[in-house]
Amino acid sequence: MLSGPIDVEWLAFRAGIKPAIRITTDVRRARRAAARFRNLGACVVGTTGLVGANRIPSAILYVARSRREAEQLRLIERDLVAEAPECDPPRVLELNASLGARLGYPKCCIDAFCARIANPPAGISVLWLSARDAWVASPSSRLNSLLLPERIRLITFEPCRYDCAAASRIADSVFQVVRDTDAHAAEAIDRELARPMVVAPDGCRALVTLERGDKTRIAASEAPRDLEGNVVDPESARSSARFVGALVDSAGRLDAICDPPAVCIDFGRVVTTGGRGL
Numbered sequence: 064m065l066s067g068p069i070d071v072e073w074l075a076f077r078a079g080i081k082p083a084i085r086i087t088t089d090v091r092r093a094r095r096a097a098a099r100f101r102n103l104g105a106c107v108v109g110t111t112g113l114v115g116a117n118r119i120p121s122a123i124l125y126v127a128r129s130r131r132e133a134e135q136l137r138l139i140e141r142d143l144v145a146e147a148p149e150c151d152p153p154r155v156l157e158l159n160a161s162l163g164a165r166l167g168y169p170k171c172c173i174d175a176f177c178a179r180i181a182n183p184p185a186g187i188s189v190l191w192l193s194a195r196d197a198w199v200a201s202p203s204s205r206l207n208s209l210l211l212p213e214r215i216r217l218i219t220f221e222p223c224r225y226d227c228a229a230a231s232r233i234a235d236s237v238f239q240v241v242r243d244t245d246a247h248a249a250e251a252i253d254r255e256l257a258r259p260m261v262v263a264p265d266g267c268r269a270l271v272t273l274e275r276g277d278k279t280r281i282a283a284s285e286a287p288r289d290l291e292g293n294v295v296d297p298e299s300a301r302s303s304a305r306f307v308g309a310l311v312d313s314a315g316r317l318d319a320i321c322d323p324p325a326v327c328i329d330f331g332r333v334v335t336t337g338g339r340g341l
């Protein structure tokens with residue numbers, strides 16, 4: 064079995080699919096993860112800073128093949144996570160793009176991310192924005208990046224679209240290396256990713272069951288859980304029931320729940336075939 068939550072990324076790094084790994088966590092977990100990656104032979108550099116749209120104080124680890132590369136990642140992000148950032152908006156986008164490229168993210172997905180953070184509307188979750196922008200009628204479940212808090216994922220970036228070809232190539236390659244190591248773990252990840260999800264503008268997420276007919280309706284809704292069955296996002300747990308009964312229109316929007324509308328991504332619609340048949 065995979066022995067810990069860092070392994071999917073480690074396997075992708077070891078196989079050469081990911082040039083480097085960036086992890087944000089708390090200081091205690093960061094120390095343990097750093098020791099583990101070093102034992103596995105990687106170069107690790109750590110720092111602390113304010114991360115993401117909500118500027119959450121975090122420990123950040125950069126795992127690379129050389130100390131120089133890990134240091135460069137830290138240097139690129141230094142101004143982005145500083146308490147009083149001194150760089151202007153164009154520089155922020157430039158640094159984010161550089162960081163994404165060094166972590167191996169596709170250019171189209173990096174450009175979409177930068178376009179989102181260039182002009183974020185107030186009071187709307189970045190997660191909802193990325194889900195809305197990436198929405199397609201037939202998404203690839205392997206590009207489901209909405210279960211990152213539960214550490215169920217094949218990619219660790221937001222895809223520009225949920226059928227992005229470049230992101231799909233990465234996700235399929237990661238799936239293959241995970242499956243080569245632990246077929247049951249790969250199957251569990253694939254299964255969990257292939258469930259329809261709802262994201263609300265406040266950032267709450269739910270796994271939903273769709274009743275398909277003349278109209279699509281949400282028949283059941285539950286909070287995401289990690290592979291051990293634990294709820295790790297209490298906000299989503301508190302609010303997932305509100306989606307039950309809502310109608311989903313042809314563009315994935317839920318009626319009458321909130322404004323702007325929550326968005327439903329039907330990851331259960333397309334059965335991804337590459338690497339299945341375990």
Ligand SMILES: [Zn+2]
Pocket residue numbers: 169170171172173222223224227228229230
């Ligand atoms: Zn893309």
